[in-house]
Amino acid sequence: MSAAYDTTVVPVVIDRRDGPFGEVALRRHGELLQIIANGCFLMDTSDGRSERLLVDAALGALDGRPDPDVLIGGLGVGFSLAHAAADPGWGRIAVVERERAIIDWHRDGPLSPLSAAALADPRTEIVEADLVAYVNETSDTYDALCLDIDNGPGWTVTEGNDGLYSNAGLAACARVLRPGGVLAVWSAQPSPDFEETLRNAGFQRVRTEEIPVARGVPDVVHLAVGPE
Template sequence: MLPWIHLATASTPEGDTLRLLRRGDEFSIRLEDGNELMNSRLGGSEEALATLALDLLAGRPAPRVLIGGLGMGFTLRAAQSVAPPGARLIVSEIVPELVEWAEEHMAAVFGDCLEDPRVEVKTGDVRTAISEAAGAFDAILLDVDNGPDGLTRGDNDALYGEADLLAARRALTPGGVLAVWSAAPDPAFTKRLTWCGFDTDVHAVRAGRTKRGSRHTIWTAVRTDS
């Protein structure tokens, strides 16, 4: 078996170390302790995050979509594949090096998706982008850390708390969609979404693109105005 080759290292704002590894045509982003955050062969659930959300926006000719976290681009590319020509896809990535890795080390994975005129990548915290918006987005897609039970950033706990969910609701247009990816189910988070004014569905989605492998959880939460 081919060995893993270390390509690059980056630090999160809280000081955690991210390592980019390659084995043949496979890429992996891991914490310093070896815990894998992303793998280029396992993007099925991240793709579903985009397609499930945008299905709920069918009929909107120019949806404005905020994507929290670039990662390996699975959510972005899935959104591109189904979004109409008039869409705007804004990606908020807090670790600048991940954007550099996408353009350099993982160019074969990303292809030309970052050159799409519908796409804008901004370096910064998605929490800030949400808090500064009011009715600005038709969808907010959060693929940040490990979901409501985060691994790398303590601030991410707040992102999934009541105050930030209410901020996300304010940032959405009427009928807009908040979609959240998680490595595991979280019934308490489902209840929080409902309490914060969302009509919520929970989806169990395979991590890969086949019917095998572990299941991840995706919430699609539609802003209610009743």
């Protein structure tokens, strides 16, 4: 999700709000929009390859299951939602986002050009909730769960997200997956330890797909299939 920026351009804060999990801000840096949470860079509008791979890899791992329902963890700048909604292969598309500010930026704010068509799609539903609580409490189930709420299992945005990548958290993710459903997790770097945690939590066909980058460590998507 990182990008090279023109260091001569000063970022401008468009909106900043205090929410239940701290401060969240939307900045403009040249032509790009950036989401910052508690001073930590989350994502920007520079690319979207990672988010598209997250969604496509999950769908591909479902092996042609008809009209699968997907739960996307994190609205972000809307790349994952927009890409899912552009694919007629998906059924219901639910997005869990805990920050009201981010939802507002998409519905009638600066991020709306990226997500307007997706939000108008009758398959789309935005759920304002904390993902950790949602996967533990909801009675809904899905064929795929795509997580993009942190910079990876080892680099969480807030302390409360740590448990999502533990055995207990992955058990909660498995609970909302239908038999043979797919879990896809975005990460800013590969994590062999997380792959082992997925296997220990009962997931099968665990693998990691890399997203090519110009330099440095590649972004990845961790993929795993839940119990049949």
